[in-house]
Structure formats: structure tokens, C-alpha cells
Amino acid sequence: MKTESVVLIIADISGYTRFMLDHQKALVHSQMVISELLNLLVQQAGPPLEVVELEGDAVFMYAAKAEQAVARKKIGAQLLEFFAVFRRKTEELQAYSMCFCNACRNIAKLKLKIVVHSGEAVFSKIGQFNRLSGVDVITVHRLLKNSVAAREYLLATESAMADLEFPEPLEMIATEEAYDVGALKTCAYLPAAGRPVAAHKTAARPLFPSHVGREILRYEIRREYSEVANTPGKGFHFHTGGALAQMLDYEAHWCNTIPAPAVASFAGTGNPFAVGEIRRGDHVLDVGSGAGFDSLIAAHLVGPSGRVVGVDMTPAMLHKARAAATAAGLRQVEFKEGYAESLPLPDAWADVVISNGAINLCPDKPAVFREMYRVLKPGGRLQIADLVVRKAISEKAKKNIDLWTG
Ligand SMILES: C[S@@+](CC[C@H](N)C(=O)[O-])C[C@H]1O[C@@H](n2cnc3c(N)ncnc32)[C@H](O)[C@@H]1O
Known part of the structure; x- marks a missing residue:
């Protein structure tokens, strides 16, 4: 165990309400959004900041107290940068959200609060985990409950202010907080009221x-x-199922030849076999192969000298497709877990790429077509059945996740 003089920092994300907890979809999405933001903060916390641990929706960090002004300035700049990257990220997530649930609709309402205190911390190790303890560690946690009437702020104790320097003078509001650990003189910086945080150095915005x-x-x-x-x-x-296969003009005997569970979970939008012939010995890739109906038909068509690979990202579908291939005794077909946007196959492998009802589910369609092109042999063919829209889709519809998934 050792005791060190440290600057203690908690960066806490807040803004989602308990309303999310009542809604399964919003709850899961809110956790995914928070995880992304926590990840961002952890990435941002380079030296001299060290992350101690994640505490709920907060990151607990410390920096060894520095004598030199340059290190104090670095911590100050990092704290401001937290606000800048956090705001950029929430704006980006909101702009590119594809869902109307309460969590996705309210991403922009998420705000960052940072509390900072300086003092002593006792360092101990429990297993592979570092643990910081002591009165000042308790104090920095107490600071999360405070009198600042803002949703986004930096709240620092007097002792912390002595250990920090900011790249430029900040407009601070003097506050005072009273806790069981004693009364504290503090000051608060409200980024929204000061210079816009986005004015700090910005990273390139990722594409949709x-x-x-x-x-x-x-x-x-x-x-x-x-x-x-x-x-x-x-x-x-x-x-779905055999009735759908009939509607899409699949030859009737396929529904009798393919194991019933794979037929029952067929969910295509067309018939990729109607647009070109699959020959014996061909290598066929089925993108978004689902329960394997099309892949198994292709396996019959290519025969034992050919190869069929079905790629899908849903484990339950892969499980069903593999069971059907085994039941049908078709050894020339295999199912791989993967994404249409990064296909798990080498360049120039396929004579034919088929896909049925999967590309409409992929937001980055150019990436899917690039991958299909990459794995096709020169002169190979794409045989795609999918949904095609003839008029522009409204922004409202684009943000309805139920329309994306179905
Ligand atoms: C409508 S189902 C069609 C399945 C199958 N082609 C059929 O006709 O029954 C769409 C399938 O695409 C898969 N899928 C969706 N997006 C995907 C992606 N980006 N990468 C891989 N598979 C994807 C889903 O898991 C699902 O099994």
C-alpha cells in the first residue's frame, strides 16, 4: 500500500431518465449509447490521467500531482477536451440515429459532469485491480451531489484549482458545498455558458x-x-416459410427436398435462382443466408464438386442452417458467422454471389457491394433478390428502426 498526492476526477454521464427502465428496447439502446460514450472518455484519458475504474455511468480517474505548470496545463486541457469530444459524439450519434425509441431520441440530452478534487489517496491492489481509498476519494465522490443548477459542468474544489491550469482563463462561478466530510469551497465552469466547446480542436467526423x-x-x-x-x-x-417460397415461384420440389425447419424460417423477398443458372462445380456465396433455404438449394445445384458458403450475423439462424445441412447430408455447404460488409471469404472465390432479403437491412450498402465484388471471380455473377424503392424515403421512415429490421 502507498499513499500519493493526486488530482482525483470523476466524469459522469447523465441525462437518461428512469423512463428507460420501463422499456426493454430503450433500456438496451441506452446502455449501448452509454457504453460508447464511456469508451470515448476512457480513450480520451491519456497520461497523465489514469483510469481507476468505471462506476456505473461514470469514469473515475486520477493524475499524480505535478509540480510543473506544463503537466497542470495538460490536465486542464484534457478536462476541457472531455466536454468537446463528448458533445461532438452525442451530436453525431443523434444525427445518425436510426431509431425513435426514447433512448435514441434523447441522445443529445446526455450531458457530462466532471468533478475534480485534489488530495491524498491510498493505493492498494486487489487481484489485478487498483483501489484508491481515503477521505479525499470519498470527497470527490460526494461532489457528484452538489448545488450547481446546470446539466453540464466542471466542479472543482479549491485544492483542485491549485493543481490545474487551463489553456485560457475560464469563467468560473464560486460555489460552496457542505458534506459529511466537511464544507468545501468550490467553483464551477459551465461549458454551455462559456466559449463553445466545439471550438477546441476537432476530429474528423466518421461517415454514416x-x-x-x-x-x-x-x-x-x-x-x-x-x-x-x-x-x-x-x-x-x-x-415466411413454404407459403412464401410458393409465392416467389420457387420450384415446388425444393420445399420437399430441404429439411422442414429451414423451409419454415425462409424469409426471402424474391427468388435469386430465377435470374441466372447455378452450375455444377460452382462456388456460391449466399449473403445473409438466414436458416439456409437458398444455400441448401444452391448446394443441390452445385453438387458434391461445388462449394456453397452461407454468411449470416444471427447465431440462431446459423444454428438452424447448420442443422439443416447436416440433416440433408450436404457436405458441400457451410455456414459462417460474419457481416455482409466484411465477408469472411478470400478475394475472387465465388462464381456466383446470391442474396435474398438481406441487403435492405444493411445501412452501408456500398460496403456490401464492394465486398461482393471483391469475393467474386472476374466474370462472376450477382443474383440478388431484395427490396427496391422507387421513390425517396422520408427522413422519418429512415429513423424508424422497425422499418429497418422488417
Ligand atoms: C430477411 S432474412 C433473409 C434470410 C435468407 N436469405 C432467406 O431468404 O430466408 C435477412 C437475414 O440477413 C441477415 N443479416 C442482416 N444484416 C446482415 C449483415 N449486415 N450481415 C450479415 N447478415 C445480415 C439476418 O440475420 C437475417 O438472417
Whole structure:
């Protein structure tokens, strides 16, 4: 155990209400958004800041107290940069959100509060974890409950202010807080009232879709298509099963040849076999292969000398497709977990790439087509059945995640 003089910092995210807890979808999405923001703060916390641990929706950090002005300035600049990156990220997440749930609609309401205190901390190690304790560690946590009437602020104790320097003078409001650990003179900086934080150095904005927007969409797609795999008879707002295959003019005998569970979870939007011939010996890739109906048809068509790979991102679908391939005794077909946007196959592998009802679920369609092109042999063919829209889709519809997943 050792005792060190440190600057203690907690960066706390708040803004989501308990309302989220009552709604399963919003709860999951809010956790995904918060995780992304916590990750951002942890990435941002480079030396001299060290992350001690995550505490709920907050990051607890410290920096060894520095004698030199340059290190004090660095910590000050880092604290301001936290506000800047946090605001940029929430704006980006909001702009690229594809969902109307309460969590996704209210991302811009998330705010960052930073509390800072300087003092002594006792360092101990429990297993591989560092633990900081002592009165000043308690004090910095007490600071999270305070009298500042703002949603975004930096609140620093007098002792912390002596250990910090900011790149430019900040407009601070003198405050006072009383706790069981004693009364504290503090001062608060409200970024919203001061110079706009976005004026600090900015990073390039990523292109659509944002990482977390895409993860939320993928989460919802997996949820929906796990149901199609596990309870195909439940009834969906799209057609499924053998009746759908008939509607799409699949040859009737395929429904008798393919194992019934794979037929029951068929959820295509067209018939990719209607637009070109699959020959014996061909290598065929099925993108978004679902429960494997099309892949198994392709496996029959290419015969034992050919190869078929189905790629899907939903484990329940892959499980069903693999079971069907085993039941059908088709050894020339395999199912791989992966994304249409980064296909797990080498360049120039496929004679034919088929896909049925999957590309409309992918927000980054150019990435999907780039990947399909990469894995196709020169002169190979794309045989795609999917939804095509003939008129512009409204912004409102683009942000309705239920329209994306179904
Ligand atoms: C409408 S279902 C169609 C499944 C199958 N092609 C069929 O016709 O039954 C769409 C499938 O695409 C998969 N999918 C959606 N987005 C994907 C992505 N980005 N990468 C891989 N698979 C994806 C889903 O998991 C789901 O199994």
C-alpha cells in the first residue's frame, strides 16, 4: 500500500431518465449509447490521467500531482477536451440515429459532469485491480451531489484549482458545498455558458452509419431474425416459410427436398435462382443466408464438386442452417458467422454471389457491394433478390428502426 498526492476526477454521464427502465428496447439502446460514450472518455484519458475504474455511468480517474505548470496545463486541457469530444459524439450519434425509441431520441440530452478534487489517496491492489481509498476519494465522490443548477459542468474544489491550469482563463462561478466530510469551497465552469466547446480542436467526423447506430440496428435485426429462426410460426409483418417460397415461384420440389425447419424460417423477398443458372462445380456465396433455404438449394445445384458458403450475423439462424445441412447430408455447404460488409471469404472465390432479403437491412450498402465484388471471380455473377424503392424515403421512415429490421 502507498499513499500519493493526486488530482482525483470523476466524469459522469447523465441525462437518461428512469423512463428507460420501463422499456426493454430503450433500456438496451441506452446502455449501448452509454457504453460508447464511456469508451470515448476512457480513450480520451491519456497520461497523465489514469483510469481507476468505471462506476456505473461514470469514469473515475486520477493524475499524480505535478509540480510543473506544463503537466497542470495538460490536465486542464484534457478536462476541457472531455466536454468537446463528448458533445461532438452525442451530436453525431443523434444525427445518425436510426431509431425513435426514447433512448435514441434523447441522445443529445446526455450531458457530462466532471468533478475534480485534489488530495491524498491510498493505493492498494486487489487481484489485478487498483483501489484508491481515503477521505479525499470519498470527497470527490460526494461532489457528484452538489448545488450547481446546470446539466453540464466542471466542479472543482479549491485544492483542485491549485493543481490545474487551463489553456485560457475560464469563467468560473464560486460555489460552496457542505458534506459529511466537511464544507468545501468550490467553483464551477459551465461549458454551455462559456466559449463553445466545439471550438477546441476537432476530429474528423466518421461517415454514416455511426458505430453505435449500426450496433443498435444489428442488435435489433438479430433479435427479430432469432425469432424467425426459433418461432417461425409466430407471425411477422413479412411473409415466411413454404407459403412464401410458393409465392416467389420457387420450384415446388425444393420445399420437399430441404429439411422442414429451414423451409419454415425462409424469409426471402424474391427468388435469386430465377435470374441466372447455378452450375455444377460452382462456388456460391449466399449473403445473409438466414436458416439456409437458398444455400441448401444452391448446394443441390452445385453438387458434391461445388462449394456453397452461407454468411449470416444471427447465431440462431446459423444454428438452424447448420442443422439443416447436416440433416440433408450436404457436405458441400457451410455456414459462417460474419457481416455482409466484411465477408469472411478470400478475394475472387465465388462464381456466383446470391442474396435474398438481406441487403435492405444493411445501412452501408456500398460496403456490401464492394465486398461482393471483391469475393467474386472476374466474370462472376450477382443474383440478388431484395427490396427496391422507387421513390425517396422520408427522413422519418429512415429513423424508424422497425422499418429497418422488417
Ligand atoms: C430477411 S432474412 C433473409 C434470410 C435468407 N436469405 C432467406 O431468404 O430466408 C435477412 C437475414 O440477413 C441477415 N443479416 C442482416 N444484416 C446482415 C449483415 N449486415 N450481415 C450479415 N447478415 C445480415 C439476418 O440475420 C437475417 O438472417
